[in-house]
Amino acid sequence: MIRSIWVWLNLLVATPTLSLLVVVCALLRIRGGIYEWAGRSWSKWMLFVSGVHVQLEGLEHLSEERPQIIASNHASWFDVWALAAHIPGRYYFVAKRELATIPIFGQAWKAAGHISIDRGDRQSAIRSLHAAGDRLRADRGSVVIFPEGTRSPDGRLLPFKKGAFMLAIHTGVEIVPTAVIGGRNILPKGGWRVRPGTVIVRLGEPIRTDSASEDQRDVLVTRVRDAIASMLNGSTNDESRTNV
Numbered sequence: 001m002i003r004s005i006w007v008w009l010n011l012l013v014a015t016p017t018l019s020l021l022v023v024v025c026a027l028l029r030i031r032g033g034i035y036e037w038a039g040r041s042w043s044k045w046m047l048f049v050s051g052v053h054v055q056l057e058g059l060e061h062l063s064e065e066r067p068q069i070i071a072s073n074h075a076s077w078f079d080v081w082a083l084a085a086h087i088p089g090r091y092y093f094v095a096k097r098e099l100a101t102i103p104i105f106g107q108a109w110k111a112a113g114h115i116s117i118d119r120g121d122r123q124s125a126i127r128s129l130h131a132a133g134d135r136l137r138a139d140r141g142s143v144v145i146f147p148e149g150t151r152s153p154d155g156r157l158l159p160f161k162k163g164a165f166m167l168a169i170h171t172g173v174e175i176v177p178t179a180v181i182g183g184r185n186i187l188p189k190g191g192w193r194v195r196p197g198t199v200i201v202r203l204g205e206p207i208r209t210d211s212a213s214e215d216q217r218d219v220l221v222t223r224v225r226d227a228i229a230s231m232l233n234g235s236t237n238d239e240s241r242t243n244v
Contacts, residue, residue: 007194010049018042019108026111035112043085051196054082058203064089067136069168069175073228074146075155076183082199090141129163133171151189165220168209177204177224179231202231
């Protein structure tokens with residue numbers, strides 16, 4: 001319980017401090033890597049105080065030279081921190097609109113270029129995905145999407161929403177299937193008690209979409225979902241692992 005209180009206190013300090021830094025930099029029109037640095041620092045801060053180690057597998061599948069869509073399962077807030085702390089290069093998260101309404105954090109979220117989706121407004125959601133596509137084309141960064149749309153309460157994969165796959169098809173950007181394991185043991189959905197442990201991030205072989213059509217969307221969904229499910233239940237060669 002003491003650790004959990006310590007973690008939440010740190011969250012209350014780290015989030016507004018780094019968010020305010022991002023907002024100020026945006027107001028001053030400062031360019032560069034400060035926005036990615038703030039996101040990584042926030043994530044590493046929270047992982048450290050929580051006693052959480054991240055084990056990376058398949059990092060060679062990520063590229064800083066070309067845009068990618070990282071499609072991951074989602075069962076805990078620690079999934080977000082594990083990915084944000086270690087994705088190389090520039091990246092943007094796509095998440096629910098409510099995050100952008102949090103005072104200070106929401107302004108920082110938007111200033112850093114992350115993308116909010118209003119699930120209750122289909123046209124707004126489509127515009128948000130178009131914005132994600134524009135980001136991919138403009139700076140060749142990565143877009144991180146949780147196709148389930150919300151955290152799984154029991155760790156089992158939920159049905160995938162289609163937006164991420166339409167984005168991939170329309171932009172021709174490859175999808176990197178990603179399995180994050182262990183986050184739910186540290187902090188499950190609806191929980192408050194934080195337990196130390198290890199989060200494993202498994203990155204699968206990229207799936208090309210440059211020749212896919214909208215008619216093949218469901219096939220692409222199934223292929224990515226099956227890849228993630230396989231990684232959740234399987235293992236990879238020890239030689240590809242990096243402990244951080």
